Amino acid sequence: MLVQGSAFSQTERTQAPRTIQLSQGQVVKGKIVKLFPNNLVALQLGRMTLTARLEAALSAGKDYFFQVQEESSGVPRLKVLSQQPFPVQGDQAGMIKELLQQLGLAQTKTNEWLASQLTGMRMPFTKGTIEAGAPILTAAGMLNEEGVRLLQGMLLRQLPITSETFSAYRALQEGPPLSSQLTELIQQLRAHPQLESYGARMEALMQDGKIPQGRSPVIELLSMVANDRLEPSVREGAVQLLNRLGIMNQGETRESFFSRFQQALMRPENREIVQQLWPTLTNEMVRELAPRELFQRLMAEGSIPPGEKGSQQLIALVQLLGSKVTPAMITSFLSGNGVNLSREEQLAWTTSFQLSSPQQQIGGTGTSSPIAAQLIRLLQALGLQYEREVGQSFQQGTDPLANDRMKGLLLQLMQQELSPKMKERLEAALSRVTGHQLVASETSGPITQTAIQLPLMLGSFQTDLTIQWEGKRQADGQLSPDHCRILFYLSLAHLKETIVDVQIQHRILAVTIFNEHPKPTLLMSGLLPVLKSGLERQDYSLSSLVWKEIETEKKNAISWQSPEKIGYQGVDVRI
Numbered sequence: 001m002l003v004q005g006s007a008f009s010q011t012e013r014t015q016a017p018r019t020i021q022l023s024q025g026q027v028v029k030g031k032i033v034k035l036f037p038n039n040l041v042a043l044q045l046g047r048m049t050l051t052a053r054l055e056a057a058l059s060a061g062k063d064y065f066f067q068v069q070e071e072s073s074g075v076p077r078l079k080v081l082s083q084q085p086f087p088v089q090g091d092q093a094g095m096i097k098e099l100l101q102q103l104g105l106a107q108t109k110t111n112e113w114l115a116s117q118l119t120g121m122r123m124p125f126t127k128g129t130i131e132a133g134a135p136i137l138t139a140a141g142m143l144n145e146e147g148v149r150l151l152q153g154m155l156l157r158q159l160p161i162t163s164e165t166f167s168a169y170r171a172l173q174e175g176p177p178l179s180s181q182l183t184e185l186i187q188q189l190r191a192h193p194q195l196e197s198y199g200a201r202m203e204a205l206m207q208d209g210k211i212p213q214g215r216s217p218v219i220e221l222l223s224m225v226a227n228d229r230l231e232p233s234v235r236e237g238a239v240q241l242l243n244r245l246g247i248m249n250q251g252e253t254r255e256s257f258f259s260r261f262q263q264a265l266m267r268p269e270n271r272e273i274v275q276q277l278w279p280t281l282t283n284e285m286v287r288e289l290a291p292r293e294l295f296q297r298l299m300a301e302g303s304i305p306p307g308e309k310g311s312q313q314l315i316a317l318v319q320l321l322g323s324k325v326t327p328a329m330i331t332s333f334l335s336g337n338g339v340n341l342s343r344e345e346q347l348a349w350t351t352s353f354q355l356s357s358p359q360q361q362i363g364g365t366g367t368s369s370p371i372a373a374q375l376i377r378l379l380q381a382l383g384l385q386y387e388r389e390v391g392q393s394f395q396q397g398t399d400p401l402a403n404d405r406m407k408g409l410l411l412q413l414m415q416q417e418l419s420p421k422m423k424e425r426l427e428a429a430l431s432r433v434t435g436h437q438l439v440a441s442e443t444s445g446p447i448t449q450t451a452i453q454l455p456l457m458l459g460s461f462q463t464d465l466t467i468q469w470e471g472k473r474q475a476d477g478q479l480s481p482d483h484c485r486i487l488f489y490l491s492l493a494h495l496k497e498t499i500v501d502v503q504i505q506h507r508i509l510a511v512t513i514f515n516e517h518p519k520p521t522l523l524m525s526g527l528l529p530v531l532k533s534g535l536e537r538q539d540y541s542l543s544s545l546v547w548k549e550i551e552t553e554k555k556n557a558i559s560w561q562s563p564e565k566i567g568y569q570g571v572d573v574r575i
Contacts, residue, residue, distance in 0.1 A: 026068045027103065028124040029086060030078075035060045045122065056080050065099055065119070092116070103127045110134045110143065117148045123155055132161040140166065159438055168438055171431035172453075177464040178436075179455030181429045182206060182406070188422050189413075198413055205406050208378040210457040211371060216304050216314055217526065218245070218330065220352035223299040225254055226292055230351070237348030244345075245333055247323045258291035264320050265294075273316045331494075333522070346525065353526040354533075378454050383407030384437055407433050448473055461493045482507050495520075507539060512546045519547040 033042040033049060041060070043052040058064060062085035066078040081102050086095055096116050100107050105115075105127060114134050118125045129151075137147040150170055151161070159165050182202065189199030224230055224238040225248075235254075242248040248257055265274055265286045274281060278298060286294060304313045311327050318325045341349060383389075383405030390408075403409065410430045418426065440452055450469045455462070471484030481504070488500040499514040524547065532542050 023124075024068055025126045025128075026124040027081070027099070027119075027126065028066055028068075029063055029119040029122050030066050031063045032058050032060050045124070052078070057083075059085060062086070065095075068124070086119075100130075103130070105130055108134075110138060113143065114148070118152075121148070121152060123152055125155065129155065129161060136161065136163055136166050139163070140170070157439055164434075165438060168431045168435035170435075171428060172435040172439065177455070178429070178432050178453055179209075179462050179464050181425065181432060182455060183462065185422075185425050185429055188425065192422075195413070195416065195418075198409055201403060202406060202409055205381040205404075205409075206455065206457070208374060208381045209455050211374065211459075215356045217349070217352040217356055218247075218314060219299065219304050219317075220355045221348065222247070223296070223355075224348060224351065226258070226296045226299065231347075233344045234347045234351050237342070237344030237346070238352070240342060240345050241348055245318075245323075245330070246325050247318050247321055255291070258295045261295050261321060262286060262291045264322065270320055273320050276316055277313060277320075341522075341525070349522070349526045350529045353530050375454060379452070381406060382433060382436075382454070384433070384440060384452070386437075447471070448479060456490075458492070463491050465490045504540070508541050508543050509535065510544045510546075511542065512548060514548050514550050516550055518549055 028045055031044040033044050035041050039054045041052050041054050043050050064085055065081040067081055069077040069079050096112050097107050100111055100115060105111050111130055111134055114130055133151050137143050154169055186199045186202050189195045221238045221241055224235060239248060243250055264270055266283050315327060386405050386407040413426055436453060453464055453466045456465050466489040468487040472480050474480050484504050486502040491497050495515055495517055501512040503510045535542055
């Protein structure tokens, strides 16, 4: 699997700190990397290398424990807690005990273990980190590497070390995706008479994450054959593609094809297939219409989606037309490796994707992006800014939005009498939503990084979309849409785990898709013009679209490592 477990967990694991935040009282293990004239040294703290002014006798190449003191002229001062360097070998446990004693902490095995782990990671921590973190990890049964990694992530994001925030942050890394949690909870609520209304309201909110898949491009090709409003070259291309698939016979005219379709509808042996595809269609209705009109009407009514769900219906339709096409043949055709399309075929193929685009079904016109607007509505529906909205409603004297936000409904349910199993699922879902709120935005200087996860329904396929965004804030505080980087993590019905890396400079996009499967050449050739035209409506342009097939042993090597700031001008700290 390309993205192990939760995609959100993957994004969390790949983020590296770009700067180090020093605050009074913190303790960190640092190394004197190099000595310079005028008492200047290169000091390595964690993953950062800073310039320091040395006011104590320390040796190069050695590790020491430092504690952050009050700032002087904007420059933090580091106090050396022990003049003896931290031993590479030998009595390291003794040094940890001495550290705990200087901090006024009990020398318990748990405190010693946690302090040793944090110093080994070169993570800045305070006395309070040990006092709060040790009992939290003990209660959670996570006095292990995973527990420390979670605590490290909370420290990096400067989250309060409490049981509640630990549970919320942990929920992002473990367990099923948010969409699965909410779906199972809704099913339980809908089956409970006293709680059914909550389930119905939550289900309605989930609909904001439902994006139609459009129709199968093969159905669009069939519709295009009878569409006289299209250019003749496009219709001819559709006929050629259907010839390739074996749905239309070589040399067959459109009129004879329509007549053959009408005759097939009236054959008794096809009655079951006809009822499956068009339940209300009768033989009288078939006889009353001219072949072309009948074909146009039934193709317009056909809502066969792409993907697995529509596969059986599509095969039933082509079998009705006397074709022996199989699902494997259609999949192979859509992949299109080694297929050279004629000009007419390429025009028809591109048109079929334009007509079947979900954006067309949602009502996308002009420069607006209805799918983007839908995702924004979903963000609001989840309640990722619920507390702020409640505060604003009290200030304005309006009704809170509890019934219009998923988090509000989850909090209301917490007040109800629930079975232990339902209570457990409710707490897991609530912790997950709260965890997303905690880490939704992280700012380091002018750079802001955001990571969110949204439950989506792509047609009938349920998945989670994780979006990781990094960019600069403009002078007005708004995030710049001209220079940023966006990563999308999601699982698809056929392509499975997929990562889309979008880099934007001067509103020019370079897109890279990471996936385990070979590049679906024909699909991408049909989608590329749709992508370009959609970007142009938003005043963007596409410079490149690259598909990278990921080998099995490299699946988990995909990461987005933010560039680290190494080396500073001037003095960063005083020792």
